[in-house]
Amino acid sequence: MAQTIEQQEICMTSQDAIERISACNALIETQRLLNGQPIPPKILGVYYAQRAEAYESISDFERAIAGYERGLQFFPDTQDKIDRVKVKASWLRLLEGHTG
Numbered sequence: 001m002a003q004t005i006e007q008q009e010i011c012m013t014s015q016d017a018i019e020r021i022s023a024c025n026a027l028i029e030t031q032r033l034l035n036g037q038p039i040p041p042k043i044l045g046v047y048y049a050q051r052a053e054a055y056e057s058i059s060d061f062e063r064a065i066a067g068y069e070r071g072l073q074f075f076p077d078t079q080d081k082i083d084r085v086k087v088k089a090s091w092l093r094l095l096e097g098h099t100g
Contacts, residue, residue: 045073
């Protein structure tokens with residue numbers, strides 16, 4: 001089943017973390033664009049990052065870290081972005097240790 005425009009919009013812009021996670025999950029699981037073509041890797045990476053941000057916003061740091069790390073796999077040529085996400089993941093691990 002192909003993704004919908006509504007799912008894309010919710011995944012990218014919703015302020016409701018649970019709604020955003022659900023939409024991003026649906027997009028990641030379908031692996032298809034509206035036209036039925038496979039989702040390009042960098043767009044898939046963005047969906048993982050959007051979902052990770054939503055997890056982070058509800059203090060689910062373990063899933064946020066996993067999401068950021070999974071999203072990085074789709075951006076091998078962007079070292080600066082990788083470095084920033086690794087720093088963010090390190091901070092989340094630190095926060096997780098203080099809230100767990």
